[in-house]
Amino acid sequence: MSARHPTIGVTGSSGAGTSTVMRLFQRIFEEQGIKPALVEGDAFHAYDRVQLRAAMERTRIRGENFSLFGPGGNLLERLHSLLRDYSDAGNGVVRRYLHTEAEAAAVSQPVGTFTPWERLPTDTDILFYEGLHGGYVGDEIDVARHFDLLIGVVPVINLEWIQKIRRDTEERGHNPEDVARTILRRMPDYVNHIIPQFSRTDVNFQRVPLVDTSNPFEVQEIPAAEESLVVVHFNKTSRVKVNFDKLIASLPGASKSHEQTLVVPGQLMEKAMELIFRPAIEKLMQKRDKAAAKEKS
Ligand SMILES: Nc1ncnc2c1ncn2[C@@H]1O[C@H](COP(=O)(O)OP(=O)(O)OP(=O)(O)O)[C@@H](O)[C@H]1O
Numbered sequence: 001m002s003a004r005h006p007t008i009g010v011t012g013s014s015g016a017g018t019s020t021v022m023r024l025f026q027r028i029f030e031e032q033g034i035k036p037a038l039v040e041g042d043a044f045h046a047y048d049r050v051q052l053r054a055a056m057e058r059t060r061i062r063g064e065n066f067s068l069f070g071p072g073g074n075l076l077e078r079l080h081s082l083l084r085d086y087s088d089a090g091n092g093v094v095r096r097y098l099h100t101e102a103e104a105a106a107v108s109q110p111v112g113t114f115t116p117w118e119r120l121p122t123d124t125d126i127l128f129y130e131g132l133h134g135g136y137v138g139d140e141i142d143v144a145r146h147f148d149l150l151i152g153v154v155p156v157i158n159l160e161w162i163q164k165i166r167r168d169t170e171e172r173g174h175n176p177e178d179v180a181r182t183i184l185r186r187m188p189d190y191v192n193h194i195i196p197q198f199s200r201t202d203v204n205f206q207r208v209p210l211v212d213t214s215n216p217f218e219v220q221e222i223p224a225a226e227e228s229l230v231v232v233h234f235n236k237t238s239r240v241k242v243n244f245d246k247l248i249a250s251l252p253g254a255s256k257s258h259e260q261t262l263v264v265p266g267q268l269m270e271k272a273m274e275l276i277f278r279p280a281i282e283k284l285m286q287k288r289d290k291a292a293a294k295e296k297s
C-alpha cells in the first residue's frame with residue numbers, strides 16, 4: 001500500500017469472473033490515460049500444467065490435500081514480494097500463465113506453461129492484480145495488506161461452477177468430468193483459503209441467478225445478465241465511500257437490501273462498478289500525483 005505507487009486487487013475463485021472485471025478496469029484506465037501494470041494471479045502458480053498433474057498424483061498417493069487454491073500450489077511469497085516492491089518503488093517481477101492454445105502460440109510456447117519472469121515496465125501508474133489470492137492472509141504471508149483497494153468477485157456457487165465448466169471446456173480444452181473432479185478436489189482449500197478473503201475486501205460483487213441453476217454439472221448456458229441480480233456489499237472497514245441514495249438514483253431497479261448492501265439488476269453490474277470505482281481510482285491518482293510532487297520538491 002502506498003500513495004506514490006497505488007495497487008488495486010480483484011480476488012475471486014476460478015471462473016468467478018475476475019478476468020472479466022479486469023477488462024472493465026482496463027477500459028477505465030484507458031479512458032483516464034492511466035498506465036496499469038496488469039498482474040494475473042495464475043502467474044504465481046507453483047506448477048505448470050504438466051508439473052501440476054505430477055504434483056497431484058504425488059499428493060493423491062500420499063493422501064494429502066492439494067490444489068491451486070491452497071498456499072502449497074502457489075508462490076505466494078513471490079506475489080507478496082512483487083506487491084511490496086511495487087508499493088516501495090513502482091517495480092517488481094512478473095510472468096504469465098498461458099491457458100489457451102492461442103495465448104501459447106502467440107509466444108511460441110506450449111500451452112499450460114509460464115512465460116519467463118520479467119521486470120515490470122518502470123513507468124506504470126498503478127498495479128492491478130486479478131486472481132485467486134488478492135485477499136490471502138496466512139501464517140507468514142499477508143497479501144491483502146498490500147492493496148489500496150480490494151474487490152471480491154463472488155457469484156453464488158452454482159453460478160460460479162457453471163461459469164468455470166463452460167470456460168474450461170470451451171476455452172481451455174478440458175473435459176467436463178475433469179472440471180468436476182477439480183472442483184471436488186479443491187473444496188477444502190476453497191473453504192479454508194478462498195472464502196475467508198471476502199471478509200477482507202472493500203467491496204464484494206455477488207451475482208445471483210434468477211433462473212434454475214440447481215444442477216450446475218448439467219451442460220447449460222451461463223445465465224444472461226438480465227437473468228441475474230448483483231448483491232453489492234461494502235464491508236464494514238471498506239475504504240470505498242459511496243452515497244447509497246445517489247447510486248440507487250443512477251441505477252434503475254437498484255435498491256438497498258441491508259445497511260451496507262445494494263441489489264442491482266445484472267445488466268447494470270458494469271455501470272455499478274464504474275460509478276463505485278471511477279471516483280476511487282481518481283482519488284488514488286490524485287494522492288499519487290501529490291506524493292510524486294512531494295518527492296520532486
Ligand atoms: N458478469 C458475467 N456475466 C456473464 N458471464 C460472465 C460474467 N463474468 C464472467 N462470466 C463468464 O464466466 C467465465 C469465467 O469468467 P472469467 O474468465 O472472467 O473468470 P476468472 O475468475 O478470471 O477465472 P480464472 O481465474 O480461472 O481465470 C467466462 O466464460 C466469462 O465470460
Ligand SMILES: O=C(CO)[C@H](O)[C@H](O)COP(=O)(O)O
Pocket residue numbers: 013014015042045049068097098099100112132172
Ligand atoms: O485455478 C485456475 C485459475 O484460477 C486454473 O485452474 C489454473 O490456472 C490452471 O489452469 P489450466 O486449467 O488452464 O491449466
